Amino acid sequence: xxxxxxxxxxxxxxxxxxxxxxxxxxxxxxxxxxxxxxxxxxxxxxxxxxxxxxxxxxxxxxxxxxxxxxxxxxxxxxxxxxxxxxxxxxxxxxxxxxxxxxxxxxxxxxxxxxxxxxxxxxxxxxxxxxxxxxxxxxxxxxxxxxxxxxxxxxxxxxxxxxxxxxxxxxxxxxxxxxxxxxxxxxxxxxxxxxxxxxxxxxxxxxxxxxxxxxxxxxxxxxxxxxxxxxxxxxxxxxxxxxxxxxxxxxxxxxxxxxxxxxxxxxxxxxxxxxxxxxxxxxxxxxxxxxxxxxxxxxxxxxxxxxxxxxxxxxxxxxxxxxxxxxxxxxxxxxxxxxxxxxxxxxxxxxxxxxxxxxxxxxxxxxxxxxxxxxxxxxxxxxxx
Numbered sequence: 001x002x003x004x005x006x007x008x009x010x011x012x013x014x015x016x017x018x019x020x021x022x023x024x025x026x027x028x029x030x031x032x033x034x035x036x037x038x039x040x041x042x043x044x045x046x047x048x049x050x051x052x053x054x055x056x057x058x059x060x061x062x063x064x065x066x067x068x069x070x071x072x073x074x075x076x077x078x079x080x081x082x083x084x085x086x087x088x089x090x091x092x093x094x095x096x097x098x099x100x101x102x103x104x105x106x107x108x109x110x111x112x113x114x115x116x117x118x119x120x121x122x123x124x125x126x127x128x129x130x131x132x133x134x135x136x137x138x139x140x141x142x143x144x145x146x147x148x149x150x151x152x153x154x155x156x157x158x159x160x161x162x163x164x165x166x167x168x169x170x171x172x173x174x175x176x177x178x179x180x181x182x183x184x185x186x187x188x189x190x191x192x193x194x195x196x197x198x199x200x201x202x203x204x205x206x207x208x209x210x211x212x213x214x215x216x217x218x219x220x221x222x223x224x225x226x227x228x229x230x231x232x233x234x235x236x237x238x239x240x241x242x243x244x245x246x247x248x249x250x251x252x253x254x255x256x257x258x259x260x261x262x263x264x265x266x267x268x269x270x271x272x273x274x275x276x277x278x279x280x281x282x283x284x285x286x287x288x289x290x291x292x293x294x295x296x297x298x299x300x301x302x303x304x305x306x307x308x309x310x311x312x313x314x315x316x317x318x319x320x321x322x323x324x325x326x327x328x329x330x331x332x333x334x335x336x337x338x339x340x341x342x343x344x345x346x347x348x349x350x351x352x353x354x355x356x357x358x359x360x361x362x363x364x365x366x367x368x369x370x371x372x373x374x375x376x377x378x379x380x381x382x383x384x
Contacts, residue, residue, distance in 0.1 A: 033057045035095040036274060037088075039079065039131065040104035042066040044213060045151070045270075048263050049101065052271030059095055061088075062104065079104055079127030080119060088134035092143050099147035099274055102131050105185075107178055107216065117177060124181040125188060132192045139197035146278035148199050149270055152186040154207045154259075154287075155179035159341030164294075166346045167205070167285040176334045193283045200278045206266055206288040207259040207345065210373045214263050217335045219373050221245055222304035230327020243329065245306045246320070247297065247340060248313035254298040256342035259289035261362075262369035268361045272354070286353065287345035292365035294344045303371050316340065 034056055040046045041060030047068050050058060060071030063078050075091060077084050091097070104127060106120045128150065135145045156179065157165055158172030171186060173179035186203065193201040208218045215227070224242030226233040247253045269288065301308050311319070317336050323329035331339070351358050364372065 035059055035097045036099045036101065037061060037091065037095070037097045038071065038101045038103060039077070040102070041071055041074070043103060043105075045209070045263060045266060046103050048267035049103070049270050052267055053274065055275070057095075059091065059097065061091075078123075079130055080122035082130070084127070085130040085134050088131060089138050092134060092138040092145060096143070097145055099149070100131060100135055100145055101149045101270060101274060102128065103151065104131075105151075105181075120177060121181065125184045128185045129188050129192065132189070132196060135199060136192070136195045136197065139199060145196070145199055147202070147274055147276070148193070148196060149202045149204070149273055150185070150189055151204045151206055151266070151270075152189070153179065153182040154205055154289075154343060154345060155338060156183040156186045156205060157343060157345070159337035159343060161343040161345070164344045164346040165287075167287055167349060175337050176332070178335075179338065190283065190285075194281060196281070198278065198280050200276075200280065201283045202273045203283065203285045204266075204269070204288050205286065205345065206261045207290075208261070209263045209266065210260045210369045211263040212372055212375055214373060217331050218258070218339060220329075220331055221339055222300055222306050222370075223374065224306055226323075226328045227330035228323070228327040229330075232326060233328045236328065242307070243323070244309040245301055245304075246309050246311055246316050248316055249310050253340055254296060254308075256297050256340065257294040257344050258297065258300060258342070259294045259344050259366050260369040261289050262364040262372060265290065265362045265364050265369070268363070269350075269354075272357070272361050284353070286350045287347045288350055289345055289347050290364045290366035290369040291359070291362055292367065295366055295370065297340075299367075300370060303367065304374050313340075 036053060036056040037059045038046055038049065039061045041050065042062040042064055046060065047066060050069050050071060057073070058071040059073045059075060060066065061075050061077045063076060065074050077087055104123070106123050132148070135148060139145055155176065156171045156173050157169060158174060161169065171183045173183035189201065189203050209216060210219060220227060222245060224244065226236040226241065226243055266288065317333060320329065320331060320336055321333040324331065324333055354361055
């Protein structure tokens with residue numbers, strides 16, 4: 001029986017073992033392309049991945065159809081609902097999907113309109129468990145989902161790391177809902193992947209996404225675009241006004257280090273992993289960032305042509321909260337530790353896995369990946 005998310009909110013979701021559901025197997029006919037399922041197909045990364053999956057019959061899942069490129073088949077699904085587990089299991093049976101790329105995640109509640117924290121948890125954390133449950137049940141009764149790909153986040157490590165951390169570093173996300181949910185999903189994947197049968201799992205921990213179409217807390221802070229929903233923000237955008245980048249006093253904040261990964265490189269990596277031969281029931285955890293070294297926050301501001309304003313640390317939080325409450329900024333006050341923190345990762349494991357293809361998959365350096373976010377402010381505004 002597929003589980004009821006209402007019975008396991010919190011850590012108990014991590015302790016659930018596989019449940020039993022009946023299924024009947026139907027796969028692709030001879031000569032047809034293999035099918036692959038992509039959740040969150042309407043999101044930015046989903047749209048970026050789609051062109052790289054040309055060898056597959058792509059079944060895209062999301063709550064709403066994409067506004068851009070369409071997959072071969074679209075199915076409306078709400079992973080925040082318990083019924084989605086059975087719905088996805090049936091879809092795997094019907095299509096004979098060989099893999100699932102799970103991208104569905106509420107990153108920015110203001111942009112998606114999912115403002116209720118419990119609802120976000122149901123989609124993000126319980127939804128990830130439901131996807132894995134559907135794969136587990138389908139594979140147990142004859143399906144052949146041999147690849148599962150899920151992007152966690154650097155935010156799962158917390159807003160400050162002790163140098164470039166490796167994949168076995170402790171997870172210490174706090175304060176920011178997005179980061180906490182990524183950490184909980186990370187743990188869900190680690191504890192449940194062994195139940196998915198002959199399925200190789202790739203859990204990626206990418207650094208901050210960049211690119212002309214990307215909008216997230218850090219890129220938004222560097223752009224300074226007032227993306228709030230209030231009338232003040234609308235007037236400021238019409239006048240082309242930018243918000244400054246606020247940092248606490250102290251030289252250490254200027255030297256805090258960050259990395260970035262271009263969203264197109266992330267899409268290439270996801271597609272590369274989808275094509276890779278299955279290794280059976282194996283879990284790969286991979287830190288993902290652009291090539292080259294990290295950047296200081298001061299260097300990031302210079303690349304973005306962003307004005308830095310120095311204030312007491314307590315004032316940073318207060319100013320961010322007021323801009324949020326007044327509907328000027330789309331950056332929640334809880335994001336402050338991640339905006340002024342220093343967190344970097346060691347990506348040698350990813351480099352080893354990609355081998356000679358590393359430069360063809362991860363094409364952007366950290367610096368070039370960030371710089372591309374500011375080459376087309378018009379495209380960025382349209383995406384936001």
